[in-house]
Amino acid sequence: MALRNLSKLKIHKFGIRQFSKEANLVSVAVNDKTGVATLNLQRPPVNSLNLEILSEISSTLTDLEKNKTRGLILTSKNEGIFSAGLDIMEMYKPDVERMKKFWTTLQDTWIKLYSCSFPSVALINGHAPAGGCLLALSCEYRVMFKNCTIGLNETQLGIVAPQWFISSMRNVIGQRQTESALTQGRMFKTEEALSIGMIDEVVENNEEGVARAAAFLKRFERIPPMARAMTKKYIRKETIENMVKNREEDLKNFVTYGTQPAVQEYLGAYLQSLKKKSKA
Numbered sequence: 483m484a485l486r487n488l489s490k491l492k493i494h495k496f497g498i499r500q501f502s503k504e505a506n507l508v509s510v511a512v513n514d515k516t517g518v519a520t521l522n523l524q525r526p527p528v529n530s531l532n533l534e535i536l537s538e539i540s541s542t543l544t545d546l547e548k549n550k551t552r553g554l555i556l557t558s559k560n561e562g563i564f565s566a567g568l569d570i571m572e573m574y575k576p577d578v579e580r581m582k583k584f585w586t587t588l589q590d591t592w593i594k595l596y597s598c599s600f601p602s603v604a605l606i607n608g609h610a611p612a613g614g615c616l617l618a619l620s621c622e623y624r625v626m627f628k629n630c631t632i633g634l635n636e637t638q639l640g641i642v643a644p645q646w647f648i649s650s651m652r653n654v655i656g657q658r659q660t661e662s663a664l665t666q667g668r669m670f671k672t673e674e675a676l677s678i679g680m681i682d683e684v685v686e687n688n689e690e691g692v693a694r695a696a697a698f699l700k701r702f703e704r705i706p707p708m709a710r711a712m713t714k715k716y717i718r719k720e721t722i723e724n725m726v727k728n729r730e731e732d733l734k735n736f737v738t739y740g741t742q743p744a745v746q747e748y749l750g751a752y753l754q755s756l757k758k759k760s761k762a
């Protein structure tokens with residue numbers, strides 16, 4: 483049964499409470515025993531992040547916060563692809579008003595995910611380039627399938643990862659690795675990502691992935707939630723404050739930079755190369 487928000491959760495016979503939003507670009511199931519919510523991205527074919535799916539992720543995070551969820555597993559319904567990152571169509575030949583709304587919604591989504599009070603795990607069950615990698619890096623723990631790739635590849639597209647993307651990576655793998663990864667726009671295979679600490683565990687399949695994600699969340703069972711949440715807040719405070727302080731400028735940069743003819747040319751060529759590849 484479709485419900486609009488978590489406060490009206492329906493308890494199903496298996497103890498899993500479910501709700502889904504009207505547009506169904508995400509779905510959420512809350513485990514009634516553990517209070518852990520699994521948020522599935524489900525925008526076929528590749529979970530690229532457009533305005534609509536970002537709005538749904540953002541409002542879901544608000545609902546989860548309000549409903550005091552005990553933990554979040556962020557994953558994808560399209561096994562093989564966690565998320566292809568930002569929908570390039572939102573940046574290519576854009577309508578500037580929509581482009582602004584899109585970027586503002588991405589900012590909001592990142593702030594909510596990065597600062598959520600509950601523990602979060604990305605179950606990366608497929609490729610996670612660029613914005614997909616950003617979502618995963620914003621969680622506290624990352625469990626990833628074998629034979630996938632992850633990274634901030636923006637420079638390869640002729641675009642620049644904003645400061646808060648960079649900080650999200652730097653806070654996980656450090657300055658040296660981030661500089662090397664970002665200047666090359668490097669995508670890491672699962673084992674490489676593990677070796678530099680970008681991810682925490684490698685799993686064979688979804689069952690193992692869910693179990694490992696749940697095991698991470700279980701570590702907090704005996705930690706008072708308030709103490710945990712405040713500690714996370716203090717640790718992430720500077721990164722979040724920097725972004726919030728500069729978000730107007732960040733929006734301006736995105737629009738100014740993203741609409742430059744040279745950037746549009748790169749994006750157009752990149753889209754063509756993706757389309758050619760999918761038709762080959």
Ligand SMILES: CC/C=C\C/C=C\C/C=C\CC/C=C/CC(=O)SCCNC(=O)CCNC(=O)[C@H](O)C(C)(C)COP(=O)(O)OP(=O)(O)OC[C@H]1O[C@@H](n2cnc3c(N)ncnc32)[C@H](O)[C@@H]1OP(=O)(O)O
Pocket residue numbers: 527528530563565566567568569570571609611612613614635636639641642643644732735736737739740753756757758759760761
């Ligand atoms: C001075 C400057 C100061 C400050 C700077 C301020 C702002 C900076 C400006 C901009 C920053 C913007 C940041 C952007 C971050 C991003 O997230 S950009 C997106 C990057 N994403 C990618 O590069 C991923 C591209 N996709 C892939 O590599 C593969 O598709 C993937 C491995 C995910 C899946 O492969 P596969 O299963 O083989 O699928 P296909 O490749 O066949 O794709 C299926 C169809 O989906 C389309 N598609 C794929 N990715 C995207 C996408 N990201 N957006 C839109 N569409 C996508 C693809 O074209 C296929 O379409 P078709 O079926 O042919 O119609």
